[in-house]
Amino acid sequence: MAKILLIDDDVELTGMLTEYLTQEGFDMVAIHEGEAGKQEALSGSYDLVVLDVMLPGMKGIEVLNRIRLDSQIPVLMLTAKGDDVDRIVGLESGADDYVPKPCTPRELVARIRAILRRLESSQHPDDKIVEGALTLWPKQRKAEWQGQQLDLTSSEFSLLEVLAVNAGAIVGKKELSEKGLGRPLARFDRSIDVHLSSIRQKLGNLPEGRSCILTVRGKGYLFVKV
Incomplete structure (x- = not known):
C-alpha cells in the first residue's frame, strides 16, 4: 500500500x-x-x-x-x-x-x-544502461554522468532513460510522454520541454560545447550517440 x-x-x-x-x-x-x-x-x-x-x-x-x-x-x-x-x-x-x-x-x-x-518498473529493470558518459541503473533509479552522480526527479530519470535507450534516434514527444511520464501527451502540455531543460542543465555540454540532448524541430528529441 x-x-x-x-x-x-x-x-x-x-x-x-x-x-x-x-x-x-x-x-x-x-x-x-x-x-x-x-x-x-x-x-x-x-x-x-x-x-x-x-x-x-x-x-x-x-x-x-x-x-x-x-x-x-x-x-x-x-x-x-x-x-x-x-x-x-x-x-x-x-x-x-x-x-x-x-x-x-x-x-x-x-x-x-x-x-x-x-x-x-523499467524497460531494462535488471540491466545497466551505458551511453557515452551516461550510466543508468534503472532498478535502483540511479544515474551518473561522467562518473558523477546525477540528482534526478522520478520524471527526469524516466525521460532520460527513454532517450538513452533510443540514443541516436529521434523520440517524439508523444512517445516520451507515454513511456516517460506514463500518460498520453496533452495538447499544449509543456511538461516534457521543462523536464528536458532541467536534465540538460544537470548534464552540461559535451566537450565540443553542444548539448547531448538535441531538439529536432517538429519531430522530438535525440540523445546524441557518442
Missing part, C-alpha cells in the same frame, strides 16, 4: 480526496500548512507527495524547493486551472507532474499511479 502525503489548506477538499484515495487503496495523511508539510515530506515515511501551489505561510513552490534540497521523493503539484506560470515554475523546481484544480479524484489517482508505476 503506497503512503501518500497530501499538503493542501482546503480542509473540505482534502477530506474528500483523502476519503476517495483511501478507498482506492492508498494510505493517506493530510496536512494543511506548508512548513509542517515540508517536515513531514522529509520524514522518509511516504512514497509520494501531493502538494498544492497556493498555501498559507510557506507557499507550495517554496515547500517544493525545500523538499528538493534533501529529497527526490516524487511530488505531484496541484495548480490553478489555466495558470501556466505555476505549472512551469513547479516543474522547473523539481515537480514530477501537475494536476490543475479543480480536478476529479479519478484524474488525481490516475496521475499518482502513473508516477508510482514508473518507480516500480
Whole structure:
C-alpha cells in the first residue's frame, strides 16, 4: 500500500480526496500548512507527495524547493486551472507532474499511479544502461554522468532513460510522454520541454560545447550517440 502525503489548506477538499484515495487503496495523511508539510515530506515515511501551489505561510513552490534540497521523493503539484506560470515554475523546481484544480479524484489517482508505476518498473529493470558518459541503473533509479552522480526527479530519470535507450534516434514527444511520464501527451502540455531543460542543465555540454540532448524541430528529441 503506497503512503501518500497530501499538503493542501482546503480542509473540505482534502477530506474528500483523502476519503476517495483511501478507498482506492492508498494510505493517506493530510496536512494543511506548508512548513509542517515540508517536515513531514522529509520524514522518509511516504512514497509520494501531493502538494498544492497556493498555501498559507510557506507557499507550495517554496515547500517544493525545500523538499528538493534533501529529497527526490516524487511530488505531484496541484495548480490553478489555466495558470501556466505555476505549472512551469513547479516543474522547473523539481515537480514530477501537475494536476490543475479543480480536478476529479479519478484524474488525481490516475496521475499518482502513473508516477508510482514508473518507480516500480523499467524497460531494462535488471540491466545497466551505458551511453557515452551516461550510466543508468534503472532498478535502483540511479544515474551518473561522467562518473558523477546525477540528482534526478522520478520524471527526469524516466525521460532520460527513454532517450538513452533510443540514443541516436529521434523520440517524439508523444512517445516520451507515454513511456516517460506514463500518460498520453496533452495538447499544449509543456511538461516534457521543462523536464528536458532541467536534465540538460544537470548534464552540461559535451566537450565540443553542444548539448547531448538535441531538439529536432517538429519531430522530438535525440540523445546524441557518442
